[in-house]
Amino acid sequence: MSQDSTFKTIGVATGICLFCSLFVSVAAVKLSARQQENKQLDKIKNILQVADLADSDAPPMQIFQERIMPVLVDLATGKPVPKDQIDEKLDPNAFDVKALSGNPKYSHEIPGDQDLAGIKRQTNCMVVYLRKQGDTIDKVILPIYGKGLWSTLYGFLALEKDLETVSGITFYEHMETPGLGGEVDNPNWKSSWKGKQAFSPQGDKVIQVIKGQVNTASDAASHQIDGLSGATLTTRGVDNFIQFWLGDNGYGPFLKQLREAK
Template identity: 50%
Template sequence: MASSNDSIQKTIIVALSLCLVCSIFVAAAAVGLKPIQNANKDLDRKRNILSAAGMLVPGKSIDEVFQTVETRIVNLQTGVFATEAEIKAAGINPATYDQKAAAKNPQLSVALSGENDPASIKRRANFSAIYLVKSGDDIDRIILPVHGYGLWSTMYGFMALKNDFNTVIGFGFYSQGETPGLGGEVDNPNWKALWKGKEVYDDQGEAVLQLAKGGVDSSDPNAIHKVDGLSGATLTSRGVTNLVQYWLGEEGFGPFLAKLRSEGAQ
């Protein structure tokens, strides 16, 4: 009996020791790999920004091309570039600013609900990073982060505009969990290509760019503001329309872009 008890004790001790050793190795690996994971995450962010702007260059590294991109912080509450004092007070590093995390912080965001939240994001960060490509002192194109809920997931992406701050250069999502073959077609290059040349705003300056159920009728006088909807994915299509109109509208980048249009690309 004693030997049996000793055997059980030894088994438990060995098992616990093995668990402890494994946990130490896993923790060490997690800590050691974190810089690499962060670097890969940053590289992926840059790739998606360049992709939306049509700036991926074969034979050139992502970091090399991204040197032509200027990261700025916009105060979404005032609709202008954030001041150095505002950036410092908010504890923001433009190069590493995590807008998703900021939206979860009540001190750095505002709560949304009902008709004020068509994109179903619940909270909107007070500040957003945006990305500028310049030609001399003038803005050549601008890339804006957008997100909103589809059918199953929050979709995160970037929209690039020409320096009229109205015409789409490119649009795409880098994170989404919609139904493959249906809402998941937001990742289809052919569908993403349909956005190029479309216009966000009507003559009154209202964000009206939307997905058209059944496809765009070329004879429609408003076709310039419409993109083919996703076949069989009504709720995802509605989600895309909602997030585009929200982020390019009055509660998002609308006032900021309106100022740029009125002042010229400076």
């Protein structure tokens, strides 16, 4: 057979394709555990950031273990889930909200008229993170997520120990457009949340992300956040899922329990 026969050319091309696809498949499988670890580490870094603990020189995992207490909370009652009811899927360190919200054993459907976050189903429990200062809890970090324009945004909202004031917000996963909805990652926008009132002293939810700019001279400025310009739909999504997670279907009952225990 001649060196440049059609049969040989196709044979060599097929061989190279098979080798490459095998190589890519093996690499994908081998690296998936490391990808999961990196995702988990990134989540932890975001928790530390929103908890104002990101500046330390110590490794993130060490700060997390020393200063953050994850607690599995039953959203309906607002109470921590007793240890003997926590199986390996509900383990706060392995809790995977995406996987569990599709599992009927651990989740439920949200009635359409209450689904402000646009997530259709939610887990019965969520892991919240408490920042410890010695023996006291001085910040509460709440996972938040919901639909923006193109994607579901995942992040954390932190409250000060008064349970009224926002301490910070961060997003660790979304696919909104860079420069538009992607401005949820803009440090200036995120820092504009700090010090805003999420709840009134009576415990009523007051926080609002508005379209356009907040009138800083108005009384409402204490609980309003500027919308992202050119990204009204992402802004509306963020406002909606913040309302959802701070409301009765989200952490409302949990925050009520904490207020009563103060």
